[in-house]
Amino acid sequence: MRRSSLILTTEEDAMLNGEMGKTIQKAMEIIVGLGKIYQAKRLIPVSSVQVAGVSYDNLGEAGLHFLESLAQDGAKCRVPTTLNPAGMDLHNWRNLGISSDFAEKQWRVLNAYEQLGVTTTCTCTPYLIGYSPKFHEHIAWSESSAVCYANSMLGAFSNREGGPSALAAGLTGRTAEYGFHLDGNRIPTITVILDFPLPNTEFRTHLFGALGKLIGEKITSEGKKEIPIIVGLINASTEEMKSFSASIATYGGLALFHASGLTPESDLFPLPKRSITISKTELEQTLQQLQTGLEQQFDFISLGCPHLSIREIKRIAELVQGKQVKVEFWLTTARKTKELADQLGYSEIIEKSGIKFAADTCCVVAPLKNRFRAMLTDSAKACFYAKSKNNMDAALISFDQVISKAIQ
């Protein structure tokens, strides 16, 4: 038999042998299985876990059954573990047109997670609500945009986990040491030069989304895995970089980038000699691609992919005060952020305009297939999933333009 070089501690071995129950055993089998595939030498502790596979729309009956079977033997997560967005707002689902059948299944998913000791905050931006790992901290997150943000902007160490492997990391407190957990695998492979200044305006989330798509697609066009270091990406806000991280992960499959003068690991490495240049014309072309269909009638508007920050919600409140929207318009955000908006009075102003909060969920994972024809958004990632998952057209415009179109 070909021996695996993975060495376990006595405690890890006990988990694998079932001494801590069936659920912990199953979790350790997943961690060890991945460790074998990637030829890890050992397991390492993780301090934060984020689990995707929460929306019943994605999990289906099989996923629900798996979670409920794991939840039976009383095993609990050992490290802080949070969830990706669910398929609905856990309070306001009726108002968003979610069926009670779906809601019942969604509640069963959340109950199973709760029994497993998971904190059921459902958000793709845990780093905005207090789950913010520090530099070089080992974590196991699964939401692609959050993994990319945590690796790149915070300098934390995470692979892009699948739902079951993230949950397994939460239950065992471990992950296998491979991929982005190793310093040597984080070195930039290509220099990406922006040879023009980005316009000096506020709330450029759409522009950063388009840039993420452009760079993500361009450097992976030959099927190669790359870690870019971007030169010229400066003065970007948290919101813009969450949009960029989501987009480069969606269109390029990237979980790590560096940006000179912006990301914390960027000055650890020399610039790779191999380089490409991104021109203003290319960015304009990408924006145009994402705007096709802008002339048609939109029956859905969505902001909050990734989840809105409190600053973005404040901006929306300023722009819609005293105005009315006529089309179905969702703001997706973390429950915690929504509560802060309630406290600050923004929610009242926004809801008076006819815009609806959809906390805990988002337009990617909610059951929206065939429900709307066309969507307006500031998110390049949301455009991708609108078309590929939910069968609706989508067009990308700026954050402020989305609001002005809605109140026309």
Next chain:
Amino acid sequence: MIIQGRAIYKGKAQGMSLVCRQMISFFGGVDPDTGIIVQKDHDQKGESIANKILVFPSGSGSTVGSYTLYRLKQNGIAPLAIINRECEPITAVGCIIAEIPCIDQVSIEQIPDGAEVYVDGNQGSIEIK
């Protein structure tokens, strides 16, 4: 003939091989209610993976594919075992949660389609009868 590979998930099984030249994307590529391969342009499209020794190079596609294997198992139509050239996380996690014996690092060209195959997922070995 005996082939030695690497054990990914434990268990033993014996059955008839279904050998695919192309990768399989379980999510969307296999009907979870029938076990039939429905993946566009797949070389074994229309064949059932139910109760077969399923041989393919590697998995691809959405990570939700792990749950497809679990669902096939719940429906009693999962493969008896999986043999890969190079196993990746979707297939590995699917085999672990669905408890399907799995072996990789195998030159799958050596396994004929429709052969009687014995798989030992504990030892990582395959016997072609």
